[in-house]
Amino acid sequence: xxxxxxxxSEDIRRSLARIAHxxxxxxxxxxxxxxxxxxxxxxxxxQRLAANMKKFEGPGILMGxxxxxxxxxxxxxxxxxxxxxxxKNHLKNQLAQIPVNVDGKSVVLVDDVLYTxxxxxxxxxxxxxxxxxxxxxxxxxxxxxxxxxxxxxxYVGRNIPSSLDEEIQVQLVETDDVDKVVIIKHGQDVARRRxxxxx
Numbered sequence: 001x002x003x004x005x006x007x008x009s010e011d012i013r014r015s016l017a018r019i020a021h022x023x024x025x026x027x028x029x030x031x032x033x034x035x036x037x038x039x040x041x042x043x044x045x046x047q048r049l050a051a052n053m054k055k056f057e058g059p060g061i062l063m064g065x066x067x068x069x070x071x072x073x074x075x076x077x078x079x080x081x082x083x084x085x086x087x088k089n090h091l092k093n094q095l096a097q098i099p100v101n102v103d104g105k106s107v108v109l110v111d112d113v114l115y116t117x118x119x120x121x122x123x124x125x126x127x128x129x130x131x132x133x134x135x136x137x138x139x140x141x142x143x144x145x146x147x148x149x150x151x152x153x154x155y156v157g158r159n160i161p162s163s164l165d166e167e168i169q170v171q172l173v174e175t176d177d178v179d180k181v182v183i184i185k186h187g188q189d190v191a192r193r194r195x196x197x198x199x
Contacts, residue, residue, distance in 0.1 A: 007181035015157030020052035034062040038111045044174035046110035064098030071122035102131040112170035114140040117151035144168050
């Protein structure tokens with residue numbers, strides 16, 4: 001197994017500053033906007049984007065956090081006791097920390113790595129259960145390709161082509177005590193046996 005740093009702290013800082021500018025330019029105003037970070041590392045990334053946008057735009061930006069664990073499509077193989085009519089209430093009470101109703105809001109979902117697109121789809125399903133946003137946009141720090149669903153990010157820090165035997169890890173000060181993005185290449189025998197995270 002080999003590990004290589006592909007984004008250092010300054011690279012991450014510049015990418016987030018650029019994405020913040022792009023969000024403001026595309027939406028013209030942030031008055032009706034809310035940034036929602038996907039747990040775990042999407043949350044601190046959303047917080048940093050909100051801080052950047054406040055510097056550029058002035059007024060504070062609404063932000064929230066979303067845990068999509070009950071909406072993952074691989075739960076079909078492992079039924080949850082919560083699955084069914086109580087999922088929406090469970091989500092509202094425990095998995096969604098969003099300060100306002102999402103009805104009519106311009107929502108920007110924030111995640112660390114975009115891979116197959118299944119996590120993004122789960123997040124959109126969760127949002128629809130919470131309300132009806134005016135629009136949903138997607139901002140990611142890294143797009144590594146290998147999409148399995150027709151999902152494309154609106155804002156990307158960096159496109160990093162990767163092979164299926166490689167893993168991309170985003171490490172942040174808030175969660176890992178360091179800011180960097182690394183690509184880990186697993187040996188062929190390990191890669192055949194290993195189930196890579198599906199994002």
